[in-house]
Amino acid sequence: MLEAGLTATVSMHVRDADLASAFAETEVEHYPHVLSTPALLGLMERACAKAMVSALSEGQLSVGVNTDMSHTQPTALDVLVSATATLSKVEGALYWFDVEAADPAGIVARARHARAIVDHVQIEQRAERRRIA
Incomplete structure (x- = not known):
């Protein structure tokens, strides 16, 4: 069982693919x-997922279910940008994290993020059923 106060940090160097400008798909979009x-957000989720690794059994993974960022x-x-996730509470099946992201100049983002533990095969089967529905 994970306890409040648990932390994990993940870092990355910003790449071309991480830029807002990489999301433009038409000539009129400018970011x-x-x-x-x-x-x-992906980096922040990775920090939360890293914090949850010890709670997972074989065949399980954690998935994000709610974010306020x-x-x-x-x-x-x-x-270089880093995200640090701190487990604030466990509420039923949800693991709630407070997350801060920072670069060398200081805080760039804050989030409250919830994750749940799911069976890897079952969630992919559910997604497949939705695709063919």
């Missing part, structure tokens, strides 16, 4: 050459 919110500062290409 800045800074770390995108989706890429940052504020991305307040830009981070440039090639800059």
